[in-house]
Amino acid sequence: MNLPLLLRILGALSLFLAAALLVPVPFSLYFRDGAWSAFVLAAAVCLAFGGVLFRAFSARQEISVREGFAVVTLGWSLYALLGALPFVLSGAIPSVLDAVFETMSGFTTTGASILTDIEALPKSILLWRSFTQWLGGMGIIVLSLAILPMLGVGGMQLFKAEVPGPTADRLKPRIQDTAKLLWEVYLLLTVAQVILLVLGGMSFFDSLCHAFSTLSSGGFSPRNASMGAYDSAYLQWIVTLFMFLAGVNFSLHYYLLRGRPRELARNEELRIYLGITLVAIAILVFTNQGAIYQSFSDNLRHSAFQVASILTTTGFATADYEKWPLLNQYILISLMFIGGCAGSTAGGIKVARILLLFKHAHVQIYRLIHPRAVRLVKLGERPVDKEVMQSILGFFALFIGIFVVASLLMAASGMDLVSGGAAVIATLGNVGPGLGSVGPVDNYAHVSPFGKSVLIACMLLGRLELFTVLVLFFPTFWRK
Template sequence: MRTEVIVRHLGYILLFNGIFLFISFLISFFGGESSAIPLLFSAITCFILGMFPMIFVPVSEDLSFNEGVIIVVAGWTITCLIGTLPYIMWGGEFSFTNAWFESVSGYTTTGSTILNDIEALPKGLLFWRSSTHFIGGIGIILFALLILPQSKSSRIVLLHAEMSEISKSNFRTNARKVIFILVLVYFGLTLSETILLMFAGLNFFDAINHSFATVATGGFSTKNLSVASFHSISVEVIIMVFMVLSGIHFGLLFNTFTGKSQNIFKSSVTRTYILVMALGIIAVALKLFTSGTFNGGDSLRFASFQVISLASTTGFANADSASWPVFTQIILMYFTIQCAMVGSTSGGMKFDRIFLFFKSIKKLITEQNHPNAVVVIKVDKNPISEQLINHTAVFIILYIFIFFLTTVLLTLANVDVMTAFSASIATIGNVGPGFGDVSSLGNFSGLPDIAKWLLSVNMLMGRLEIFNILALFYLKN
């Protein structure tokens, strides 16, 4: 393992963060805000620490898998650490724990916040907060891969370490093209949403911040009441459309936009994902209407937004679902566990794994009824390997075990059961809001510090798909 090569790659990541910090500084500087100096100093620190390894370490042509894993995990950790700098330097509600939580929540696109008064933040800091979503949404490593001159083998190693095996299933092309497609779709969606939100009446600042948060499936808003503060159905509809799109595999979206055959309409996973979401909306809307919580129109409006927001792991809110009937909360909680599709910007369990899980149940039943039959699981006529099925089953069990363990540990820190359970699944799923004290219009500030640290580990686990972090403990030279 070549430490110097790892350090050089971490330097690239710092430089990349430095660019966004500098843009945030410019916003603060021209706005005459108090966050200008914290942002400037953070940017300079990033640039200097990022440039330092480049003085000594020559460009490396190849990377080993172990080096790739360490670059990804250490890259995310260092990025989250650097992300805390502007927060702790600015002050306000940010203690070190709070700044770390906010930073991890931003980069992992979770969208959980510790802020009681978001609108008290200077615009530069709000932009930085949204930028962490934008950087983390597609993965800081992929951004670095697009920009940096890497050899083919290095690119493949880093791409494999950053993306899960299942995520690559819909990409039938080389590593460079995969990165190109991901970034093109990402920028395309962000730009389109920003323009549409501006047409719907939002100013440029709110539009771009909400686009960053939507396309990254993050959920940080510039307003205390999230999307509810705009009181605009058109804004909500635009955000809903982009939340759905951002939750779908980017390769399939690219194919759809470019008129290729393997598109979202032909993907059985996408069709089922949309169908499950539609059923969820109908169930929640009917319950809201029949329980007299809202009238017909509002029931459909709030149900659609909240279900899509949680199913895509975005976490925006247009109503306080904590006061809704328990049935609707259970449905919403299911979507918090299910998460969005692989190959999208979302984290957590991913719908594709649940899809494969149910397919493997069907396979087991068929094999029980016909002991001699050779049953192969297929998705869109493509056979799925046994190894991938096993991997999926282990992942789901591990995922459930981790959020159960976190729930237990949170209750040990005197957090109530509802808050502990929903906060655990909302953070490991990179969704954001939960129920109880951490509901859609609430925040995580009231939790004890130890709980915030636990949940931030959960967020990183969810983002890095657990195995990458666990792989660190099994690396051999």
């Protein structure tokens, strides 16, 4: 392990966080909420810490796979710790553990919150909550690769370690160019959503916060009732649309903007993602009609909103789906496991992995019937490498194993079976709200300190897709 190189990159990431912490300052001064000093002090701490690391260690060389995993995992952990400073220093969240929980939930775009009265917090603090999700959505490391060439190291290992999905799409030969393109698309969609929300009558501040949380698939809202606070079909349909777009591979957005719509038509994962969305909406609408909603338009709007919110792991809410028929609750829980497309900002297992698992199972059954047949697992028209397939099988086994173990730990912390299991999948899948005591109208404030620590680990594992974090716990990883 090249420690000087690792520490230098962590120092650079801390310097970037120092700059990001100054973004809420103008809002604090405009709204006169008194929290500006907390952001300035937090930025100063990050600047001092990052400056020391960056200046003390000089290492300009190609980064290895091991350093890539270490940088990504330690970088996200560092951001959760340092990013919690404004919450603690402003007094918005006095408890350090609660502040780290909220910040980890932000940067990992989980959306699980310990706050009981969100609207009572300073406006700048609310903006910071949503801004952490926006930064974490496309990825802290990806952003750094796009705007911090001073790192002076190769970026592909960092890119592979952070970007969600079985494989990392490379749009340009240079990884910096790929990172810039992805962030340009991300920024363009964010601006578009802000404009559309403002046109619908939402304030600029609320529009900005919701756009940050939508495109990142995060789900933090400046309102206690989330999107349910806005009794506007237009606003809720706009958010539904952008939640769906956030769950699409961002490479496809780039191709569409470049006038290559055929790439979307040929993408099998996108077709399955769209199919899952439409089928889930249809079932919810059919089951809710008459039993929950008398108006078909209201039924369609709320059902579509919750499907998009849960499938893309955003976590916004317009209705208390715990009052819906039990079948619909099971469907929503299933969507938490699935998640969005690979290469999107959504969490979960990912549609591509689920699709390939079923294809792999089909091939195995086919070979039992035709032992001499040669049949390959394909995604679209491209054969899937055996190494990728083995990685997917390992990921699925680990995901289910961690879900079971973490659920048992939550039960040991005192939570009931439904609430504990829902809290684990809601954090491991980076969804946010679950069922039971952590449902869409509840929060995580009542969870014990031990339980919160388990869920913090689940958030990090889910966002970095297990392997990136778990490899650090093998002794051989740190040996020469």
